[in-house]
Amino acid sequence: MVAVGASAPQFGCTAVVDGELAELAWDVLREGRALVLLFDSLQSGSDWRGLFAVLSACSGRLERARGKIALVCRDDLADTLLWLERFQDEEGPAEVPLPIVIDADGRIARRCGFVDDDGEALWGRFLVDAEGTVRDLAIGSAPCEPDVADLLRRVESARASPGCGGGGPCGSELRNARCQEVAGR
DSSP: OOOTTSBOOOOOEEEEETTEEEEEOHHHHHTTSEEEEEEEOTTSSOOHHHHHHHHHHTHHHHHHTTEEEEEEEOSOHHHHHHHHHHHHHHHSSOOOOSOEEEOTTOHHHHHHTOBOTTSOBOEEEEEEOTTSBEEEEEEESSOOOOOHHHHHHHHHHHHHSOSSOSSSOSSOEEOSSOOOOOTTO
């Protein structure tokens, strides 16, 4: 289970990266950067097209912060590839600016504590700093639209104050609540 201040669980995965299927080790997925893992589904109703456009526009800021965002997708591989094909057909040669980790069997969600007591996958995110420590965590029972500006601030904060020393909390933790971002946070 993931907890703020603890070492992040490591895992290997199958992912779609730059339109290609790849097997990734944990270190390859992270690339020594702060990493936000979004646990969601491409079928959840979230505006993935809008999110991809904003992430593409913010790629320089994310790069300067030495951060990365990846989607841990509960959809199966065939559905994910079909969604991506439709996305490319509708948007043209638009880039998908993040790796999409395939977790149809829920193995990664279970390892990270993103399942409820009945074993159903939950939605949310967690942020791992460059040293591999969980700095921020939000888990909910319903999908929520990621706020890219907030994610970028969290990545920049993780880079500015690595580790969990210094007398203050090293992140925030929300558990089993509806995923709601508070304005001005």
